[in-house]
Amino acid sequence: MPSLDRQDNVFVLDLGDGENRFHPDWITAVGAALDEVEQAEGPRALVTAATGKFYSNGLDLDWLFAHADQQQEYVASVQGLFARMLSLPVITVAALQGHTFAAGAMFSLAHDFRVMRADRGYWCLPEAEINIPFTPGMAALVQARLTPGTAHEAMLTARRYGGTDAAATGIADRAVTEDAVRSTAVELAQAQAGKAGDTLGTIKSRMYAPALATLRDTTAPLN
DSSP states (O other), rough: OEEEEEEEEEEEEEOOSSOBOOOOOHHHHHHHHOOOOOOOOOSSSSEEEEOOOOOOOOOOOOHHHHHGGHHHHHHHHHHHHHHHHTTTTTTEEEEEOEEEETTHHHHTTSSSSEESSSSSEEEEEHHHTOOOOOHHHHHHHHHOOOOHHHHHHHHHHEEEEEEHHHHHSOOOOOEEOGHHHHHHHHHHHHHTGGSSSHHHHHHHHTHHHHHHHHTTTSSTOOO
């Protein structure tokens, strides 16, 4: 399960050491960590990271198929988490040490910055290959955070981007060696910790207003 630590002004949220799929309990734990970060006072920033082969492999499809009657509520909770991260009133950095797929990739896009391992691991939106269409909210998030050309390629071709390619296309802000991923993310976050607060939250909310409105629509999140 996710765990929250603090290094000076930077909160570090470790998402786990497995596939870090979006199980309802995992979503609840991440939300509680974001509560703690948001309610803290003074300069602060957030880094999300993971341990092992995956940063996140996305939706918990096993849970979802076993609870098909809760599909709408589940997707609404995932999109609510995306919206929460996208509008969080602190600078956020995703430290992508491993594979970052599907909803995990979308979650990374909800951060302000991404640092990715250069030599191994892929960032990918595989929906076109696995026949799961993007919800309106997910499509809005991807298109709000990537250039039109990169969003087009990533969404339609399910391309797997390595760290160097991800940095070249703007998916990642930096591509570094494995042992530098988390430390680089913390350094980037620390440099921006003084910007935390209501003004930053307002800027984000206005910058991404259309995407946030779509992500927060719980009436019919699937269509």
